[in-house]
Amino acid sequence: MILYSLDRKFSAKNMLFVYAGVTMFCLAFSTIYARYSHNVSSDYMTYLFVCPLLLGCVPAFLLMKVSEIGKLGRISYNAYHSGVAALTVSSMLRGIFEIAGTSSEFQTYLTYAGLVMAGVGILFLLLEIGTRFMCRLR
Amino acid sequence: MGKNEQMSNRKKRRINLWALFYSIALTGYTIFTLLYTFVIPRDVVSMSGAWNSVNQEKEVNHGDENQQIAGEKSGIEEGREQEDTMMPVITDNSYESSTISIKIDTIREYDTDIYVADIRLKSAQSLLSGLAKNSFGRNVTEKTSEIAKDNDAIFAVNGDFYGFRDEGYVMRNGYLYRSTKRSGNNNEDLVIYEDGSFEIINESEVTAGELEEKGAVQIFSFGPGLIQDGEIIVGEKDEVDQSMTSNPRTAIGMIEPLHYIIVVSDGRTSESEGLTLYQLAGLMKEYGCTQAYNLDGGGSSTMWFNGEIVNQPTSHGKIKERSVSDIVFIR
Numbered sequence: 001m002i003l004y005s006l007d008r009k010f011s012a013k014n015m016l017f018v019y020a021g022v023t024m025f026c027l028a029f030s031t032i033y034a035r036y037s038h039n040v041s042s043d044y045m046t047y048l049f050v051c052p053l054l055l056g057c058v059p060a061f062l063l064m065k066v067s068e069i070g071k072l073g074r075i076s077y078n079a080y081h082s083g084v085a086a087l088t089v090s091s092m093l094r095g096i097f098e099i100a101g102t103s104s105e106f107q108t109y110l111t112y113a114g115l116v117m118a119g120v121g122i123l124f125l126l127l128e129i130g131t132r133f134m135c136r137l138r
Numbered sequence: 139m140g141k142n143e144q145m146s147n148r149k150k151r152r153i154n155l156w157a158l159f160y161s162i163a164l165t166g167y168t169i170f171t172l173l174y175t176f177v178i179p180r181d182v183v184s185m186s187g188a189w190n191s192v193n194q195e196k197e198v199n200h201g202d203e204n205q206q207i208a209g210e211k212s213g214i215e216e217g218r219e220q221e222d223t224m225m226p227v228i229t230d231n232s233y234e235s236s237t238i239s240i241k242i243d244t245i246r247e248y249d250t251d252i253y254v255a256d257i258r259l260k261s262a263q264s265l266l267s268g269l270a271k272n273s274f275g276r277n278v279t280e281k282t283s284e285i286a287k288d289n290d291a292i293f294a295v296n297g298d299f300y301g302f303r304d305e306g307y308v309m310r311n312g313y314l315y316r317s318t319k320r321s322g323n324n325n326e327d328l329v330i331y332e333d334g335s336f337e338i339i340n341e342s343e344v345t346a347g348e349l350e351e352k353g354a355v356q357i358f359s360f361g362p363g364l365i366q367d368g369e370i371i372v373g374e375k376d377e378v379d380q381s382m383t384s385n386p387r388t389a390i391g392m393i394e395p396l397h398y399i400i401v402v403s404d405g406r407t408s409e410s411e412g413l414t415l416y417q418l419a420g421l422m423k424e425y426g427c428t429q430a431y432n433l434d435g436g437g438s439s440t441m442w443f444n445g446e447i448v449n450q451p452t453s454h455g456k457i458k459e460r461s462v463s464d465i466v467f468i469r
Contacts, residue, residue: 036455038385038436074156085164089164093172097175101302101303102175102176102302103175103303104174106167106170106175110171
């Protein structure tokens with residue numbers, strides 16, 4: 001069953017396709033980067049694909065399996081995906097910096113921003129689901 | 139157009155706008171972070187200014203005593219100048235004057251071309267360090283050969299590339315530029331004292347200020363240390379950060395004060411595989427070093443002598459000299 005958010009385009013199925021694409025891109029990016037990094041490696045680069053896979057594909061797959069819970073709010077939707085994007089980019093930056101032998105505080109800020117946004121997204125999603133559940137009970 | 143359809147379109151537009159705005163913001167932030175980390179020069183301090191301030195400070199602190207020392211020093215300087223006026227004998231791989239002796243040997247070990255400079259000095263003041271564009275700062279870079287020429291060097295190798303990091307002690311020619319300890323386990327530094335002696339220290343055990351008081355004139359923060367008190371201190375599997383392979387290397391070692399060995403190895407080419415840190419340490423020990431330290435390697439590894447690059451530096455897969463923050467040179 002498909003879970004609708006705001007529009008048919010943003011169904012869980014589409015979300016799965018998009019995140020599968022991002023996962024493949026990350027896998028290709030880290031593989032190519034490893035070829036030119038003179039055997040210097042970073043776990044953040046090697047496992048870059050894990051972020052969109054675990055935070056994108058898996059939730060999308062699970063949402064496809066659960067029963068329809070109605071439309072989701074824009075805030076939770078945008079916040080969560082923005083958070084996952086920030087965490088993926090942050091992981092990529094951390095990998096690049098570790099391989100180069102340096103670091104940046106701006107990458108750390110991006111990680112915090114990603115965690116906050118993804119957290120806000122999940123919180124709003126739970127609140128919405130909770131509210132609807134309560135309404136149904138009444 | 140129905141009311142619901144209008145609402146849906148408006149919402150879709152809002153989503154697209156957010157996605158567009160966020161994509162642009164995230165891309166911009168990523169580009170800024172990369173440029174800030176790798177390209178944009180910052181926290182720049184002119185080295186000549188630093189030298190002046192150090193000298194002024196010393197003058198104020200020492201007063202009359204300083205005048206006496208300055209007199210003695212100027213006598214030494216005059217003596218050195220007179221000695222230096224004797225014409226040095228220069229060949230393709232050696233330099234011989236009354237104060238400086240440099241002999242560069244090219245050897246082949248571990249499928250790698252290795253350049254070994256045996257250096258003997260009369261004065262520790264001949265072992266100096268130079269900064270790119272004569273300035274200290276993050277991302278301030280220049281090629282080893284250019285920094286060497288700017289400093290009228292006879293011989294030079296790349297330094298520790300301090301400008302790639304925000305942490306680690308940095309002292310150059312007696313001026314302490316950075317006293318921030320490095321985080322993590324790999325925080326061994328090379329300290330060169332006024333008398334030309336070397337010491338390998340751990341930043342977690344001593345402050346930069348204490349080293350300055352002990353008479354340090356140069357502190358390099360890359361590492362790890364290779365040999366300490368005649369013993370190899372690097373493990374067979376130890377590497378710089380996550381690197382687990384052979385690479386071009388630069389190392390500096392002391393046999394005794396004023397007698398040094400500087401090694402640069404090629405690597406990352408079809409002709410030369412490169413060295414592991416353990417192989418490098420073994421080589422330094424073979425040459426009799428009692429203290430030895432690994433400087434920045436990889437594409438940075440460059441040996442320059444008498445206007446020519448000696449080794450084959452690699453940068454982005456090509457035989458090309460890379461710009462670095464600093465050099466160690468003989469003058």
